Amino acid sequence: MTFPSRLLSLLVLLLAALPGLAQPSPAPKPLTVYFFDVGQGDAALIVSPTGKTVLIDGGPPEAGEHLVSRLRELVHGPLDLVILTHPHLDHLGSMKDAIQAVGARRYMDPGFDHASAAYRDLLEYVGKEVGQVMTPEPNPQAPDSFLTIGLGEGATLTVYWPRYPREPFLKNTRSDANSNSIVTRLTYGKTAFFFSGDSEADTEEALLRKNTDYTSTVLKVAHHGGKYSSTEAFLAAVKPKAAVISCAARNEYGHPTQEALSRLAAVGAQVFRTDQDGDVQAISDGNTVTLQAAKGRTSRVVVPGEVRPIAASASSPSASGQTVPASAPAGAARTGREPVPASGKVPAPAPSERTEAPAPSNTMRFISLKGSEVFHREDCATLKRAKTKERKVYTRRADAARERRPAEDCNP
Ligand SMILES: [Zn+2]
Ligand SMILES: [Zn+2]
Incomplete structure (x- = not known):
């Protein structure tokens, strides 16, 4: 070693040893979750500390422009994983646009069949354009x-539901497609995010029967703040410090419902709503989560995480579970899966046996607006306010229930 270079090494060593001059230890890399304002629907993007990207749901069809422009801004290279929580239009409507815009390495959905042209088109598209198409099947080993x-960097996404074929899909619920939403929890240090899709009370009950820790700093509220989800028992298990509701202003579903808002308030969760706050961004440094809204009354909130890091909980099933890096295959390839029939017709599920709503009178007719997932009582105020004149009329509730879900504002 020549003299000047030895001097240089000594200098570097000295600098490193001096407390005031030493390089500060690098701050933990942030993990960011973006909840996009996609109107009446869901779309969230995870950007991990190492830059891995996961898109959970792709919003309704009309959200394509906003979703694509945000993804172009935030995602460099193909998405590592795209999750469709369930095949409803308000979650898959702009997914193809999103994948077309930035690309995707792998795609996962519950594998729960749903006869709709939009879902069939999406499956056809991902089958051709995405390297890997899979379902969250538990590891047979x-x-x-x-x-x-x-x-x-220790950030881990755990899939809790569905667990087909290990456990059967939930059936005869208010909406079987919703009930079998892919439910995940993202943990990073002491912080966690819970993504519930449009899961229903039945899903929450099934999750609570599993002896596992759901504590989460931030909850993506189930089903746009619908009243049948976010049950008291479930919220008591998740203990969210902040909650994000994804919905459109003055939507025809009555989302978010007062019931869900009250239950969230009762557990002390700070509520963000995309209809009022626009895009909501949540940044975790592993210890706290800072939530920031693009607009609206809720500006900036810092919430402490209190989650046991996964590595420390050796008894938790997720610690011993099948762990797959986002760059390796996860779950089961969908080769053995029943294809969606080309005709788009599958036997209609039996209408829900559970009628929590008052029984409708015999002369009452039921109305669904064009393109809507739900049906209303004929006298529902939402119908009077609706701009579209195109509507489908059902004379029997059973016929309406075979094709759509009951709206939460009028409980048909
Ligand atoms: Zn939905
Ligand atoms: Zn849904």
Whole structure:
């Protein structure tokens, strides 16, 4: 070593040893979750500390422009994983646009068949354009464990539901497609995010029967703040410090419902709503989560995480579960899956047996607006306010229930 270079090394060593001059230890890399304002629907993007990206849901068709422009801004290279929580239009409507815009390495959905042209088109598209198409099937070697997906720097996405074929899909619920939503939890240090899709009370009950820790700093509220989800028992298990509701202003579903808002308030969750706050961004440094709204009354909130890091909870099923990096195959390839029939017709599920709503009178007719997932009582105020004149009339409730869900504002 020549003299000047030895001097230089000594200097570097000295600098490193001096407390005031030493390089500060690098701050933990942030993990960011973006909840996009896609109107009446859901779309969230995870950007992990190492830059892995996961898109959970793709909003309704009319959200394409906003979703694509945000993804172009935030995602460099193909999405590592795209999750469709369930095949309803308000979650898949702009997914193809999103994948077309930035690309995707792998796609996962519950594998729960749903006869709709939009879903069939999406499956056809991802089958051709996305490298891997899969369902969250538990690892046959560790069937009791949850599927986990490593996103780098310890950030881990765990899939709790569905667990087909290990456990059957939930059937005869208010909406079987909603009830079998892919439910995931993203943990990073002491912080966690819970993504509930449009899961229903039945899903929450099934989750609560599993002996596992759901504590989460931020909850993506189920089903746009519908009243049948976010049950008291479930919120008591999740203990969210902040909650994000994804819905459109003055939507015809009556979302979010006062019931869900009250239950969230009762557990002390700070509520963000995309209809009022626009895009909501949540940044975790592993200890706290800082939530920031693009507009609206809720500006900036910092909430402390209190989640046991996964590595410290050796008894938790997710710790011993199948762990797959986002860059490796996860779950089951969908080769054995029943294809969606080309005709788009599958036997209609039996209408829900559970009628929590008052029984409608015999002369009452039921109306669905064009393109809507729900049906209303004929006298519902929402119908009077609706701009579209195109509507479908059902004379029997059973016929309406075979094709659509009951709206939450009038409880048909
Ligand atoms: Zn939805
Ligand atoms: Zn849905």
